[in-house]
Amino acid sequence: MKSSEQIAEEWGLSKITINDLCNKGKILGAVKQGRKWLVPDDAVRPADGRVSSGKYAKKKDGKTRPLPIGVSDYVRAQSEYYYVDKTLLIKEFLDQKPLVSLFARPRRFGKTLNMDMLRVFFEISAEDTSKYFVDKAIWKCGEEYRKHQGKYPVIFLTFKDVKYDSWESTVAKIRGLLQNEFGRHQELLSSSELAEYEKAYFSKVLNGEASAVEMSEALEKLSQMLAAHYGKAPIIIIDEYDTPIQEGYSKDFYDEIIGFMRNFFSGAFKDNKNITYGFLTGILRIAQESIFSGLNNLTVNSVMDDEYDEFFGFTSSEVRKMLEYYGVADKEDELKDWYDGYLFGSTEIYNPWSVINYISRGCIPQAYWVNTGKNEVLEDVLTIATDDITERLYALLRGEKVVARIDQNVVYRSLAEDPANIYSLLLVAGYLKTPKKELQADGAYLCEVSIPNREIASVYKSEILSHLMQIGAITRTTANMIAESLYANDIKKLQKAISEYMDKSISFYDAGAEGFYHGLTLGLIALLDNQYRIKSNRESGDGRYDISLIPREKKYPGIIMELKWKSGLEEAELEKLSIDALGQIDEKRYDLELKEEGIENIIKLGIAFSGKKVVINAKQSVL
Template identity: 25%
Template structure:
């Protein structure tokens, strides 16, 4: 059969692996509308912490919020949000912030020298911030920022410049726990981790500076990561953040509900060669991608599908007419190192309480969902 037959001119493309909301909307990709959560985030505390596993749509969520709040995207509001929930029910705060977005996962450098990496990433980001908002900041801002050394002092300078100009800042930090995750997958580094997150560590100093900024022009923060480990260590210095990771009202903010997956499959079944019913496909996907539940109160009601895995599956199915041979995509496998470390820890500290042995022998395990814990307690089986 001619593969050209399968190129359907008006079929929405799948945003597999995409994190840029503007491109998804501009080029008519399939988008699962999560914007109903925006007013709920506004009603929540101003300093919002949210933990989810990898590939769950955290970066895209941040990108949606950036486009919604940025003063520079005001004239694109209808194109981006017009037919979405928030386009029909906008809030008073839309497009009213200078947006500062830091992505710690992009920071390079050896573990023992990540200060250099943090400084470099922040310096580039801060300078870019000064350039794009030049007409809203005092004229000398960029020049003066260049005279200041290091991420901590530069952040200090920047939020004060915004304050002088009467501007409000919205700070986004993606993968705030990137350093600690890297350190935790290397068993030797635990003490170095402790040095950085306790006492006078640089990372802690940075978060203390963020805290200071919240008394000034940093009006809102949205911070995400994958592990509740650092939280405890860093946030005693940053005790203004509220952790919403386990709250029922935000359980469905990232990831797809079964209803959303069915809707997507139904849409593609009308314009692509499907050899299964939607029910049959759900049955194939469910054991692999479903059953995430992050709020105890939602248990037994709505479980979530990993959004990235669903897109991976549907894309493969449309391209090849069958389920992918590898149900787990390669990108997820990079976390195996960290799992190995935890397995070693499990063995080392288990004695009679090995989590893995229990899993093997009875097929399931129960534990308590923990909001956060210091790294040194990682050896507690419940954590």
């Protein structure tokens, strides 16, 4: 149960309005305790005076389609599941006609499904595949676009699952992918247009006998053979081209995979007369190691560009339509808070993976996207974090915007060379958005960046906590002790837990004040965000407190922290500094904000440190 004050803040209404709704019985399950109303946790702000329990309501005819979780097969997605029509991507492409297009977007934003849609649309097939498009937006655009349907041979490879620990295993996986793709074109073995040596090469790849060098020529040779057989150059589609490159970086076979991919893509796209169009998708815009070296026909489209901005991820109107279809239109505010906020070009985009998981699982907000894979980017950032980076992460977690230079040409290896590249990597990987950007003369952008939504904020916090535990700054026992002491309202246990946390943090961080403040605050945010809203350096009473923890539920106490630092102090001096810090909380009435929030149980902590020593004095007040 939540208080009317908490509900008022969450719903963006006044406390008086919430109490009025409760008095009129319009919030089901609300109960009155004394003079205060308590509201069920799963209640939501009603758009029309009603409140939903959170479970989506199926249509009256019971024929709602399931949502396509993990479905990247276009034919199946559009026929068996709720499908968000992205076929106008085809129109936009045919209007512009770039020879080779690279779409750079974060993982799980519909890249593979869109590429399979392109394959089905363009590919020559014994089946009449136009039936999969006649009820879609592209078919309404006219004969100019329909005439391209089913008219081209297509080479299609997706590297999204090429995630192995060694170069040998990676080569074996790529060999299998090429076997499967050559197997889709076995008509070439009986083609009168091909020479015997070409068929011999085809058979070698088909039988899994090709060496790494021979495989690196596969796209070039297969495109030649398809063009000769059909009298029309093929379309080449490569999905998630950079997945094996990222694995190579993290698993120490970077040079091998870069060398292979450079030859692989060069044969396919550079000066290849046997290609009609080429499509690639990935997270990185383009590899710095020039795997597309000399490819002057490549058109790159990234999250910074306006072209194709609506085709990867869901737009607001698409999400609203989906919510209405499943009978949960009243969940729009919550959905927006958790999964909206990305900016592709100038269009606001929802994370599609999280949206469909949220609706299909009864509209329970969780971090769905961030749990679908490793977060190596954040791990690397924290490993090399400078004081400036730590300070900016701290600001981002407070919901602030920071200014950063975004260079879209960076790769993971450049992180160690220049830690400032972290913002570029975080952006392309889906961990930041750019509310404001300005193109510079060198092609980079000067941007304001911020965290897109609550889901991404949660992964920052969890990664920071994980990092603190890895480097020994905090143990799981300490984390549990802090959580348990807050739940039990045990001030002595809380004081002991925070003292242990700070003592270990000081052992890791430099003894200087600034680095420690940041490390302490980030750690506490990671530890306590589920129970608290954390604020820092805010005005309250007659001054500005250091840290305030405002409980999300009344069972937890409010916490005010005042931190002081001075070098070279003895124990007695450090004790006095801690007592002074505690006294400052009362003197400056830093607890006024908590009292105005209706918090009756407040813990005040005066924390002093010098070098690697820390002393905490605590005081509890109950109204």
